[in-house]
Amino acid sequence: MAATTTPLPVAPARRPRTALVGAMLASGAAFMTYIGLLAIYLVERSNASLAGAEWFPEGVVELGPSGWIFWTMIMSIFTVQWAEWSIKTGDRTNGLWALGLTGLFAAAVFNQLWFIINDTGFTLVGSTPEFMFFVLNGAFIVFLIAAVSFLALxxxxxxxxxxxxxxxxxxxxxxMFWNTVCVMYFITWYVVYVTK
Amino acid sequence: MTMTESPPATETQSVAPVPSPAVGLYDWISTSDHKRIGRTWIRASLLMLLGTAVVGILIGFEQVDASSVDVFGGDNSYFQLWGLYRFALVLMVAAPLLIGLAMVVVPMQIGATNIAFPRAALAAGWGYLLGAGITVVSVLAGGGWGALDGVSQDEADAIALTLLGTGMVIVSLLLGAICVATTVISLRTSGMNLLRVPLFAWSMLVACTVWLLTLPVAIANLAIMYVDLRGGPLTFGNPEGSDAMYAQVAWVLDQPQIYAIAIPALGIIASIVPVIAGTRQIAHWVMVAFIGVFGLLSVGGWSQPYFANTSDEILYIAFGLAIVLPVFAVIGGAAATLAAGDAPVGLPAAHLLGALGAGVILLAAVVSGAMKVIEPFDLIGTSAHTGLMNLTALAAITAGLAGLWFWAPKIGGGFMPSGLGRLVILDFIAGALLLGIPQVVAGFFDSPDLMVTDIDDSVVDAMSLVSAIGAVLVAVGALGVILALIASMRGSGDAPGDNPWNGHTLEWATTSPPPVGNFDEPPAKVVSEAPLLDIADEEVDA
Amino acid sequence: MFTTGFKLYFGIAVGLFIAAIVYGYSTGGGHVGPLTWGWKGGVGDHIGYVVLMGLSTVAGTLGLILVAFRDADPAAQAHYVGVDQLPSTPMVTGSVWPVVGAFGAGTMVVGLALHSAIFVVGLVICAAVAIEWSMDAWADRATGDPAANRELRNRIMAPIEIPAAGVATIGIIVLAASRILLNASKNGAVIWSIAIAVVILGIGTLYATKPKLNKNIIAGLVLVTAGAVLAGGIVAAVDGEREFHPSQPDDSAEEHSE
Structure with missing residues (x-):
């Protein structure tokens, strides 16, 4: 005897823009938090420059490893968009692969940042430049963790x-939130590592 | 010309009002209905208002004679409570009151069944409550935004907790703002483009946008101070011997940023007046534009006097002067509508009193702000700053109270007591003006913002006394609001009917109290900013 | 072409961009610095300039997104999903996890000021809430039948939730009891042990006789407990740690060592 099942009704349609609008506003707020920190970083650096003081000791903050993070973040923008496109077109397998790959890139970024922080030998309590270095990179790490958690969920x-x-x-x-965090890094990279 | 608050006889019902269905604790903490969530925000903010007003009285009497009167038992305690009063009034009373009101009203105004992200809105409400509680307890335990004297390790812990508690309040407000703004943007009913949203909903969109753009900068300030206090070189987070920590976030309470808290006040005024006048708002799109301009000119965060003195910068002066224009424009637009309509003659309604009063207080605030940026007056750093903050925040709160009375049938299902309402709102308006304006006047006589020692000036003494009386009136008003709320919750008075004021917007198209989901049937396609007037016009034409 | 939302956000963006340039030049910016984000010349006061430019950039981006979404107007959304009439947003089911999440965030805040262990507890609560919240949101949309959705959710989550809640309850009891016993006197500890055992036995008996306890009672108990934990944390933060006395030399141990 064949078992009979009653099909359940399909869930009602949702407004397609609600989550995106919410994420847009949240990303804007997160970005402005970062901008608030960046503004204080730049003011302190400018004050040091006006006083004729050195901001970072010569050769301590190197461009190389931070450049690798830059390119990793660039690649992650492609993978996260790949994920969105795959899910949109109903290709869940590719979507999950792309999300997983983005997570892998995030792990690589953590690893690189850990190396950079150890390489500089900076301490939080050291001096205002060292402190601000931690603040800006630390804020990026916090937002990166938030973005990774968002992606994981x-x-x-x-x-x-x-x-x-x-x-x-x-x-x-x-x-959208991931891309915002990527932009945060690009600014950090330019301000902290390129223009020092 | 005066107007009546009595709803038309044909709209009221003689039967006893149906009280809201009994709600258990579990339902209360797990609800996804925007009206219950909004009520949690509103009640919490009104309780905070009462507490804040009491602290305001203590500060007022301390300032009457700062040398001999020692209410707080020391300058440091005074400084901590002084800071608490300010942050509480703006971030823990005015903002959550308006967000709570918006959470109840805005989804109905735009024809939505619920708010966007209702669970996030609930989490934000409780986050605000807990953050406010943590901030208050930490200040009472010796914390605060820095200290005027030395601090022990335990007090440093309490200061860290104050910074984090303030941050938690701001994050919760931002989460609530995201829910409200997303609702306005993406959950509108058919035919309602953004130009057709009711002015309160529009003003909340503008306000939430400005808060979302600017308050995160304050989170950055708080985060830097916290990390520095906990393990940095104490460049920013040194809690001892000055008000430097307070000064780093004081821009939130100063112009232009302080005006951002009053953006919804313009929307509430512009929502109530046309209903009382019984006609459409004149030049609706102009009101939309000027509310937007007010939002633009209230954007702060760029003016942080701790890092750079902006008081003599042209941009600061321009913002301070220009903001008078949109306030005059919106209030002028509302007044023109009132004059053009056929508002019934009689005793003014509580909500109309509140709307007009909020307009007057806000005008006083922006005019004070304009004087403050004019260099020859030399008001920077004086008590005019406190006066401006009090006037702006109390304008926002007064508007919030007007909204509470106006939308009471949709918030709780019944009317708020009208007689008590008139008294309370009049008292509140008088209190706000008496509290704020003397502080601005005292500023002309070099009364400092934080008065720890007495100023030997009879005008300043007199102004301090008047200001203290204003603080008492505000506290009495706050108590009156709580009593009125309790009375309305007990279900006394007539049942309001669905549209007791002959309102024009969609929240009046549903029952009082509205059902879960707000509308039994989706609202008809909207073709203007006053859909219920359109229906009435169609019926007349037919 | 230009929607109202775009005009609002882009208006703010343009206004603040102009403000940033004016501010940059009036605070000492030179050459074309304020026009080029400091590429050629100074930008004046960094705080004001950077915040204004940041605000302008964010507002402009939001405006562009909104115009791409056509202000998320109902007609535009309906067109996007290919239906004539976009349905209202369906109601979501009630959930306690948002409140638990708020308490988790509060615990993290208290932990940041008091002790890293409390912070970790808050973090664990928030992580659990994130997963539960996600599952609730997923279940809400699984089918069009709320009862079936609830059953589906419980079928997946209950096997995880029940053991996790058991472990958490035991952990809390053990931790709380150990704190009490460490603070009590020798005889007091015996009395406390008996009292705690009786309370646990009593609650167990109550639950056995009335397995369907009123949700409101449970909610009240959880709220009071969570509030007490937070308040206790704050009080502990402010009072600091109690003084620890050096342990008494153990005579018997000395005898053995000899």
Missing amino acids: TMLRALFGQYGARQADGVGAAA
């Missing part, structure tokens, strides 16, 4: 089938 929901061709707004929201 998105991945969890994608695994359970919430996101697909019918609904991909959550993945788009996570991607």
Whole structure:
């Protein structure tokens, strides 16, 4: 005897822009927090310059490793957009691969930053420049952790089938926040490591 | 010309009002209904208002005679409570009151069934409550935004907790702001473009945008101070011997940023007046534009006097002077609508009193601000700063109270007591003006912002006394609001009916109290900013 | 073409961009510095200039996103998903996790000021909330039948939640009891042990006789406990740690060593 099942009703449609608008506003707020820190960093550096003092000792903050982070973040922008596109087009396998790859890039960035911080030998209590170095990089790490957590939760929901061709707004929201964090790093890279 | 608050007889029902269904504790803490969530915000902010007003009285009497009267038992305690009063009034009373009101009203105004991210809105409400609690307890335990004398390790811990508690309040406000702004942007009903949203909803969109852009800068200030206090070289987070820590975040309480708290006040005024006048708002799009301009001119964060003195910068002066224009424009627009309509003659309604009063207080605030940026007056660093902050925050709170009375049928299902309402709101308006204006006047006589020693000036003494009386009136008003709220929660009075004021916007198209989901049927397609007037016009035409 | 939302955000962006340039030049910016983000010449006061330019950039970006979304107007959203009439947003089910999350955040805040262990507890609570919240959100949208959604959610989460709640409860009891016993006198510790055991036995008996306890009672107990933990943390933060007395030499141990 064949078992009979009653199909459950399909969940009602959602507004496709709600999550994206929320993420847009949250990303803007997060970015402005970063800008607040950056402004204080620049004011302190400018004050040091006006006083004729050295900001970082020569050769301590190197461009090389930070450049690798830069390129890793660039690559992560492609993978996170790949994830969004894959989920949107109903290709969940590719979407999960892309999300996983983005997570891997995040781990690489953590590793590189850890190396940089150890390499400089800076301490939080050392001096105002050292402190500000930690503040700006630390803020980036905090936002990176938030973005990775957002992606992980998105991945969890994608695994359970919430996101697909019918609904991909959550993945788009996570991607938007990720891209914002990438921009934060690009600014950090330019301000802290390039112009020193 | 005066107007009546009595709803038209045809709209009221003689049956006893139906009280809100009994809600258990579990429902209360797990709700996803925007009206319950908003009520949590509103009640918490009103309790905070009462506490803050009491602290305001203590500060007022300390300042009457700073040398001989020692309410707080020392300059440092005085400084800590002085700081608490300021941050509490703006971040823990005015902002959450307006967010709570918006959480209840805005989804209905735009024809939505619920707020966007209701769970986040609930988390934000509780986060605000806990953050405010942590901040208050930490200040009472010797914390605060720095200290005027030396601090022990335990007091340093309490100061760290104050910084974090303030940060938690701001983050919660921002989360609430995201929910409200997202609702306005993405959950509007069919036909309602952004130019057709009611002016309160529009003003909340502008306000939430400005808060979301600027308050994160304050989080940056707090974060840097906290990390420095906990393990840095104490460049920013040295808590001892000065008000430097307070000064780093004081820009939140100073112009132009302080005006951002009053953006929704313009929307509330512009929402109430046309309903009382019984006509459409004249030049609706002009009001939309000027509320936006007010938002633009209230953007702060760039003016941080701790890092750079901006008081003589052209931009600071321009912002301070220009902001008078949108306030005059919006209040002028509301007044023109009132004059053009056929507002019934009689005793003014509590909500109309509140709306007009908020307009007057806000005008006083922006005019004070304009005087403050004019260099020859030399008001920078004086008590005019406190006066400006008090006037602006109390304008926002008065508008919030007007909204509470106006939208009471949709918030709690019944009317707020009208007689008590008139008294309370009049008292509140008088208190706000008496509290703030004398502080601005005293500024002309070099009364300092933080008065730890007495000023030998009879005008300053007199102004301090008047200001203290104003603080008492504000506290009495706060108590009156709580009593009125309790009375309305007990369900006394007539049932309001669905549209007791003949309102024009969609929140009046549903029942009082509104059901879960707000509307039994989706609202008809919206074709203007006053959809209920459109329906009435169609019926007349038919 | 230009939507109202775009005009609002772009208006703010343009206004603040002009403000940044004016501010940059009026505070000592030189050459074309304020026009080029400091590429050629100074920008004047960094705080004001950087914040204004940041604000302008963010507002402009938000404006561009909004115009791309056509202000997320109902008609535009309906067009995007290919339906004539966009449905109202469905109600989501109630959940206690947002409140638990707020308490978790509060615990983290207290922990940052008091002790890293408390911070970790808050972090664990927040992580658990993030997962639970996600699962609730997923279950809400699984099907169009709320009862089926709830069942689906419970089927997945209950096998994780029940053991986790058991472990957490035991952990809290053990930790709290150990703190009490460490502070009590020798005889007091015996009395406390008996009292704690009786309370646990009593609660167990109550639960056994009434397995479907009122949700409101449970919610009240959890709220009071969470509030007490937070308040205790703050008090401990302010009072500091108690003084620890050096341990008494153990005579018997000395005898053995001899």
